Amino acid sequence: MAVSRPLPAAKLTQERSRATRKNIVSAALKLWSQRGFDEGFETTTVDEIAESAGLSRASVYYYFPKKEDILREIAWTTAEQIHELSLRSLMTGQPVAEVIDEIMRQLGEMVARSPKAAVRRMLQIRDQAPESLARDSAAGGMTRAFSVVIAHAQEAAELPRTLGSLEIAELISSIAMGAIAKWSIAEEFDLPGTLRRRAAVILAGVRHL
Known part of the structure; x- marks a missing residue:
């Protein structure tokens, strides 16, 4: 035993x-x-x-x-969970499109469980604090999570190397944050579905560069 x-x-x-x-x-x-x-x-x-x-x-x-630090913790914890998810997803051997789609689905569901007012305040704090962006670029951040997945796909020749993995990851993160911001002020908004569609568009565009 x-x-x-x-x-x-x-x-x-x-x-x-x-x-x-x-x-x-x-x-x-x-x-x-x-x-x-x-x-x-x-x-x-x-x-x-x-x-x-x-x-x-x-x-x-x-x-x-400060109370604002509690909101930052929520945002950083979400980003770290996405990073961990990306690492686990790489172990499955799924195509990059499926991995990104699953990450976006889970990101959307995680955010959608939070109060919209809390998310709005988190976004304001994030925009006002450069250290938030710096931490996201470091290990464990959302941009870093996408970068790991994209780099793996480029090494496997699933995606071209026309753009660097970090640049593609920043595009995906940007459209994700835009969708989250819109969800936080909209009455009816399918956040997981929107994130998945927008990420698919980005990947399709990258493939045709």
Whole structure:
């Protein structure tokens, strides 16, 4: 019978930190949504978030010095999930079009589960913070996720090398963010379907360069 090994101390600390951050984000989102996001975001105190999360005020401040940092965490977590999905998808051996289509579907579904007001505020913060764009370009970001998939497709001769993988990835990320922004203000908008269609158009265009 296999014996499970305890996690290394550093890994265990990292997992606990991630769980704590997730707990804080969930508590904040719940309070903001209950009060109507725009009003809730402005009026909810750190003490209330800490109490809802079962943590001390100091713990919340340690992870998130400002409420805006909680929204940034939501955006970055989504991007990291997309990056992990892209790596898993490469292991399936599926054509690039199917991989990108699945990534777009899951991205659309993840975003669509969030309050639209929260997404609008996240987009505003992202546009106002250069570090958000820098983190997205680094490992784990959405642009990086698409770049990994595109580079693999180019190596397998599924896509031409007329454009670099990062440039194509930036195009896909740009159309994705545009669709998300539109969804956040629209009454009726099929976000997963729109993301999938727009990505397919980009790939079709790349193939014909």
